Amino acid sequence: MWLPSYATPSERIMRTLVVAFAVSVLLFLIAPLFIIVPLSFSKDPFFTLPVREYSLRWYADFFGNARWMNAIANSAVAAVMTTILATTLGTLAALGISRPDFPARRLIMALLISPMIVPIVIVAVGSYLFFGQFGLTNTRTGLVLAHTALATPFVVITVTATLSTYETNLTRAALSLGAPPSAAFFRVTLPNILPGVISGAIFAFATSFDEVVVALFMTAAEQRTLPVQMFSGIRDQINPTIMAAATLLLALSIILFAMLALLTRRRVK
Amino acid sequence: MTVAEIDRVNIFMAVRRAERPARRAALSLALPLIVFLVVAFVAPILYLLVTAVGNPETREVLPRTLEALQNWDGASTPDEPVYAALAADLKVAKDNSTAALLGKRLNYEISGMRSRVLATARMVEKLDTGPYKEKFLALNQDWGSPETWAIIKRNGGSLTPYYMLTALDLKQAPNGSVERVQGDQAIFLDVLGRTLFVAGLVTLFTLILGYPVAYVLTIAPKAIAGIMMLMVLLPLWTSLLVRTTAWVVLLQSDGIINDVLMALHLTGERVQLIFTRVGTVIAMTHIQLPFTILPIYSVMRSIPTTQLRAARSLGAPPSSAFWRIYAPQTLPGVVAGCLMTFILSLGYYITPALVGGPRDQMVSNFISTYINRDLNWGLAAGLGVVLLVVTLAIYLLFLRLVGADKIKLG
Structure with a gap:
């Protein structure tokens, strides 16, 4: 399988084994995700397959419950605010870092990436204690600030990657032809790096929408987000309504992922 | 340095100077994010570090006692002024409801201290005059133990190694030496x-x-x-x-x-x-x-x-x-x-x-x-x-x- 012509028989066997192993690992990667989908459509409240009878009762439960609806709204608002803030800050920073004159690049890059590295509980507890001093725990503002810090590395990375293939002479040409810097940015640079910026924004949105631990510390019942609601539910007693919520989150991830894939493909062309 | 070398250094410096505006411009673009991360990400983590060594409770609740303990020899049972100061501090603590905070903090290092502090605070509320020492010892004879007082005195500092030591299964003995925590406390x-x-x-x-x-x-x-x-x-x-x-x-x-x-x-x-x-x-x-x-x-x-x-x-x-x-x-x-x-x-x-x-x-x-x-x-x-x-x-x-x-x- 997928071997050059000079391969020996034992090599062929070996290769087949390796490919079979890799395929089973890939199945191990993907199967657990899709197990939750049929379970969420089951009429029975158990988590066994095959499903005996399909129904939408858990979705009816989910959409009919004010707590879940409130949680979705909270997540959406926090994620949109985080996306706007993180995309703006991250894109600006990436524009600076990508310039050849940027000082202490390695050091500053290490700082900007560090929110991806620091254990999430440390960020959560630190934010809880620190923002508490200013009355920002159990507020949406506090949650958005912490989420933005977590989301900016993704924007910095995607926009920096796009800028590495961007022809800076285009901006220079615009400037030399008399465009004011803002026009040069909005009409020349930004349209060219837009796929990277949008990718970063999608990452930022997903980071905030899916985040549990910081939200667990920074929110009270009123600002409770969808993942926090799910987490508490699983901790209490896992029930099929959570499967419906998980399936919807999975669907959202697939949509965001597809958007991202389309953007990258356009960029490669 | 030779003249040529000096020239080279000067040219190098001149180039650096000429590049400075461009460097500043590049940095200024990243500055909003750097500032944001310092405030919303680095500061909370630094605050966490400070919390790990912070020790406000004893200092805030027992200022008079700590002052009275300045002259204590560290080995014997303290004299009446220390108990009088403690009584005065606990009266204030009772009014401000901070006694529980102090009790909780001291309880980490002396087991049973939470209830002892609360009981003592309730007692001093009813006392108007001294001498206090006998009454303290009568309520709980551990108030006479030099070890208790050594730990209280030690916690008068604004910083404590207690939490960091505990996180590493270490503890400080009353005499100050660091030792390993034994048994089921060491987790x-x-x-x-x-x-x-x-x-x-x-x-x-x-x-x-x-x-x-x-x-x-x-x-x-x-x-x-x-x-x-x-x-x-x-x-x-x-x-x-x-x-x-x-x-x-x-x-x-x-x-x-x-x-x-x-x-x-x-x-x-x-x-x-x-x-x-x-x-x-x-x-x-x-x-x-x-x-x-x-x-x-x-x-x-x-x-x-x-x-x-x-x-x-x-x-x-x-x-x-x-x-x-x-x-x-x-x-x-x-x-x-x-x-x-x-x-x-x-x-x-x-x-x-x-x-x-x-x-x-x-x-x-x-x-x-x-x-x-x-x-x-x-x-x-x-x-x-x-x-x-x-x-x-x-x-x-x-x-x-x-x-x-x-x-x-x-």
């Missing part, structure tokens, strides 16, 4: 060791499972490789909570994995998988796999296939062509992927909380417990510092070996 090194062990195990498993996947991704025809890549990236994109939820469901005793094991007659009875170490490691391995695969894949893709062909044509058997030519070149990817997975595994919270049992909780889970259940912020912060130091040490290794600009997203 934190065990938790740290467990965290490192689980992270190491997960890293090893993702490498064993991920390396062949990365390899097959490089040799598969383009269309098939595309689909395979999708199967690696989609889980990475799915919320960590959704993936953990899937494992909670799969690992149930009456769940799907047990159904399959029973149907295949691999086990006679249902196996406990949820709330176990095995379940935790399986779920974490699943979640971390893409993080290990992607860096290995990106290095493998850059290795020319002609090299393996050359090795073979020069007579190397397939195995030595692989192990001596191919594998060493993939090492940078292996290092990057494994370090990334190890760093991220150290900080796991959600998965051990939902899939693990009480014996599988990691440092993160203990930090959360001390904040939420025990309200012992200092100890939570102390454990946080330990976790942060270990993580940053490995992050520095990562920066040295791999570099921050090598982090890519899919």
Whole structure:
């Protein structure tokens, strides 16, 4: 399988084994995700397959419950605010870092990436204690600030990657032809790096929408987000309504992922 | 220096000066984010560090007592003025309801101190005049113990090593010397060791499972490789909570994995998988796999296939062509992927909380417990510092070996 012509028989066997192993690992990667989908459509409240009878009762439960609806709204608002803030800050920073004159690049890059590295509980507890001093725990503002810090590395990375293939002479040409810097940015640079910026924004949105631990510390019942609601539910007693919520989150991830894939493909062309 | 050298230095300086506006312009673009991160990310972490050594309780509640203790010899039972000062402090504490705070703090180092402080505060409320010493000793004879007073005096400082020492299973004896905590009090090194062990195990498993996947991704025809890549990236994109939820469901005793094991007659009875170490490691391995695969894949893709062909044509058997030519070149990817997975595994919270049992909780889970259940912020912060130091040490290794600009997203 997928071997050059000079391969020996034992090599062929070996290769087949390796490919079979890799395929089973890939199945191990993907199967657990899709197990939750049929379970969420089951009429029975158990988590066994095959499903005996399909129904939408858990979705009816989910959409009919004010707590879940409130949680979705909270997540959406926090994620949109985080996306706007993180995309703006991250894109600006990436524009600076990508310039050849940027000082202490390695050091500053290490700082900007560090929110991806620091254990999430440390960020959560630190934010809880620190923002508490200013009355920002159990507020949406506090949650958005912490989420933005977590989301900016993704924007910095995607926009920096796009800028590495961007022809800076285009901006220079615009400037030399008399465009004011803002026009040069909005009409020349930004349209060219837009796929990277949008990718970063999608990452930022997903980071905030899916985040549990910081939200667990920074929110009270009123600002409770969808993942926090799910987490508490699983901790209490896992029930099929959570499967419906998980399936919807999975669907959202697939949509965001597809958007991202389309953007990258356009960029490669 | 010769004239030529001086000229060279001057030119160098002039060039640096000429470049300065451009450097400033570049920096000013990144400045909003740098400032934002300092305020919203670095400051909270620094605050956590301060909380780990902060010691406000005794200083704030017992200012008079601490002053009276200045002249105490440290070995005998203190004299009346110390008790009078304590009575005055506790009266104020009772009015401000800060006695409980002090009791809780001293209770960490002297067991039974919480109730002793509260009972004493209730007693002094009813007393108008001294002498206090006998009444204190009558209420609780431990008020006469020099050890109690040594610990109170020690906590008069604005900083304390207590939480950091506790997080490392150490304690300070009343005489100030540091010793190891004995018996069932010593839990934190065990938790740290467990965290490192689980992270190491997960890293090893993702490498064993991920390396062949990365390899097959490089040799598969383009269309098939595309689909395979999708199967690696989609889980990475799915919320960590959704993936953990899937494992909670799969690992149930009456769940799907047990159904399959029973149907295949691999086990006679249902196996406990949820709330176990095995379940935790399986779920974490699943979640971390893409993080290990992607860096290995990106290095493998850059290795020319002609090299393996050359090795073979020069007579190397397939195995030595692989192990001596191919594998060493993939090492940078292996290092990057494994370090990334190890760093991220150290900080796991959600998965051990939902899939693990009480014996599988990691440092993160203990930090959360001390904040939420025990309200012992200092100890939570102390454990946080330990976790942060270990993580940053490995992050520095990562920066040295791999570099921050090598982090890519899919």
